[in-house]
Amino acid sequence: MIFRNFVYYIKEAFGSIFRNGWMSLASVSVVTVTLLMLGSFILLNENVEFLATEIKNQVEIIARVEETLTPPEVERLRAQVIQLEKVAEVRFVSKEEALQNLKAQLGDVVAGYEEEGRNPLRDSFEIRTIVPEDIPAVAAELAALPGIAEVDYGADVVPKLFSVTNVLKWIGMAFMIGLAVTAVFLIANTIKLTVTARAKEIMIMKWVGATEWFIRWPFVFEGLLLGAAGALIPALILQRLYAEAFTWTRINLYFLPLVEPEAILGELTKLLLLLGASIGTLGSIFSIRRFLKV
Amino acid sequence: MIEFYHVNMVYPNGVVALKNITFTIERSEFVFMVGASGAGKSTLIRLLGREFLPTAGRIRVFGRDLTKMRRREVPLYRRSIGVVFQDFRLLNNRTVYENVAFAMRVLGAPSREIRKRVPEALAMVGLEKKAKRKPPELSGGEQQRVCLARAIVNQPSLIIADEPTGNLDPETSMEIVELLEAINIRGTTVIMATHDKQIVDAKKKRVIALENGQVVRDEQRGAYSSDF
Ligand SMILES: Nc1ncnc2c1ncn2[C@@H]1O[C@H](COP(=O)(O)OP(=O)(O)O)[C@@H](O)[C@H]1O
Ligand SMILES: [Mg+2]
Numbered sequence: 001m002i003f004r005n006f007v008y009y010i011k012e013a014f015g016s017i018f019r020n021g022w023m024s025l026a027s028v029s030v031v032t033v034t035l036l037m038l039g040s041f042i043l044l045n046e047n048v049e050f051l052a053t054e055i056k057n058q059v060e061i062i063a064r065v066e067e068t069l070t071p072p073e074v075e076r077l078r079a080q081v082i083q084l085e086k087v088a089e090v091r092f093v094s095k096e097e098a099l100q101n102l103k104a105q106l107g108d109v110v111a112g113y114e115e116e117g118r119n120p121l122r123d124s125f126e127i128r129t130i131v132p133e134d135i136p137a138v139a140a141e142l143a144a145l146p147g148i149a150e151v152d153y154g155a156d157v158v159p160k161l162f163s164v165t166n167v168l169k170w171i172g173m174a175f176m177i178g179l180a181v182t183a184v185f186l187i188a189n190t191i192k193l194t195v196t197a198r199a200k201e202i203m204i205m206k207w208v209g210a211t212e213w214f215i216r217w218p219f220v221f222e223g224l225l226l227g228a229a230g231a232l233i234p235a236l237i238l239q240r241l242y243a244e245a246f247t248w249t250r251i252n253l254y255f256l257p258l259v260e261p262e263a264i265l266g267e268l269t270k271l272l273l274l275l276g277a278s279i280g281t282l283g284s285i286f287s288i289r290r291f292l293k294v
Numbered sequence: 295m296i297e298f299y300h301v302n303m304v305y306p307n308g309v310v311a312l313k314n315i316t317f318t319i320e321r322s323e324f325v326f327m328v329g330a331s332g333a334g335k336s337t338l339i340r341l342l343g344r345e346f347l348p349t350a351g352r353i354r355v356f357g358r359d360l361t362k363m364r365r366r367e368v369p370l371y372r373r374s375i376g377v378v379f380q381d382f383r384l385l386n387n388r389t390v391y392e393n394v395a396f397a398m399r400v401l402g403a404p405s406r407e408i409r410k411r412v413p414e415a416l417a418m419v420g421l422e423k424k425a426k427r428k429p430p431e432l433s434g435g436e437q438q439r440v441c442l443a444r445a446i447v448n449q450p451s452l453i454i455a456d457e458p459t460g461n462l463d464p465e466t467s468m469e470i471v472e473l474l475e476a477i478n479i480r481g482t483t484v485i486m487a488t489h490d491k492q493i494v495d496a497k498k499k500r501v502i503a504l505e506n507g508q509v510v511r512d513e514q515r516g517a518y519s520s521d522f
Contacts (some may be wrong), residue, residue: 008402209373212369
């Protein structure tokens with residue numbers, strides 16, 4: 001592409017954007033609305049996934065120890081558990097500590113035991129695996145160890161959680177693809193209007209002997225610029241809103257973990273700009289194709 | 295330089311617009327294509343512009359066979375032709391100067407060239423003083439002059455004009471044809487479709503007459519009709 005031509009394309013694109021001011025505004029708005037929805041959805045999805053991972057990571061295995069074991073035997077058992085390949089962390093919880101925890105959760109119901117000096121609980125290990133998906137396998141290995149009385153890990157919760165996050169991901173994906181396709185169509189239609197408005201120019205260009213790409217480039221740039229402008233707005237809005245939401249949540253809903261803004265907003269902005277530019281470019285290529293035939 | 299050889303044109307809807315057309319036009323000729331409305335003049339002009347291909351036959355221009363030309367070669371071919379339309383087809387939101395410059399810009403001409411040749415073309419058609427006006431502020435004849443300037447600014451070897459005087463009064467029409475003559479004298483071949491009897495009879499140029507899609511007469515220094 002000769003530089004002189006490049007300058008011409010950009011000039012034409014900007015000229016057209018301003019000449020067809022309302023149309024351009026409509027295009028930008030369409031992209032803005034679409035990408036705002038898309039961006040919000042991405043943020044939501046990322047956070048649900050983040051939350052799911054957090055919850056999954058909090059799922060741990062509780063392996064209760066036979067009452068008959070002596071402290072050195074318990075210590076040896078602990079060493080055995082930590083040797084297991086997929087295990088990340090083992091914490092010993094004495095039965096006294098367990099009773100205190102229970103008391104903190106249930107209150108008076110447990111108080112009776114304490115008065116009687118009885119403790120119906122067992123010593124236990126709280127075990128975390130390196131990845132939450134390994135929990136069932138590790139639980140089975142633990143159950144087979146001599147000295148372990150019972151193993152507990154919320155057997156139903158784990159697989160269910162995995163399937164829920166998967167379903168959510170697929171629904172999200174379908175939703176996003178649907179939105180993106182809609183945006184391309186809307187942009188194509190809007191640019192079709194500007195192309196129609198410039199049908200005469202295109203016709204003259206063809207009669208004078210301009211090449212197809214020469215005719216196409218200004219429209220491609222126009223679409224690209226409109227798309228990128230349409231993406232910039234939601235990117236800025238979402239950046240601002242998400243940062244606010246993150247701060248608010250941290251103060252008011254401290255138990256709800258959200259993805260750090262720094263970890264997500266940069267990528268999101270890049271993605272939205274890329275999507276906006278692609279939507280715009282694609283839309284303009286679609287709408288000009290018909291006019292180039294002669 | 296231009297050769298139609300047994301050319302037939304049938305539109306997709308079945309209308310037979312041209313039947314077995316054969317003629318040759320030499321370099322620097324000035325030719326009137328005459329005939330009643332519906333005779334096939336526009337179809338012939340559009341074939342010359344390679345807007346579509348004939349159903350049968352061969353068209354050679356500048357030694358190139360239009361029917362064998364590749365799609366991406368068409369723009370290059372069109373650069374050697376200047377086209378003048380009955381309805382002018384000017385960009386109303388651009389100045390006269392910009393309308394003419396547009397034809398150069400879209401070929402990627404350097405701005406130095408544009409600054410030199412656009413005023414020359416405007417001077418040729420006598421519009422150098424109206425360069426900053428926009429087409430709606432001009433008379434029909436002036437608008438057609440802009441169209442002419444745009445057609446010649448890229449220095450084509452052939453001008454095709456489809457009823458360029460169709461929307462103009464007799465006096466203005468004569469001025470436009472005289473401009474075409476002036477362009478022709480400088481060596482450019484001119485083919486003009488018209489059904490303006492007065493002009494054709496006055497100019498005594500070669501006349502190719504079409505009737506129902508067929509050439510019925512082809513004579514040098516001819517008149518609009520043979521019956522006088
Ligand atoms: N695009 C088209 N599709 C179908 N028929 C057409 C088309 N253009 C012209 N015709 C027909 O072809 C014949 C010749 O038309 P045209 O070349 O426009 O004649 P002229 O310019 O001499 O008036 C007419 O019968 C016309 O109706
Ligand atoms: Mg006609």
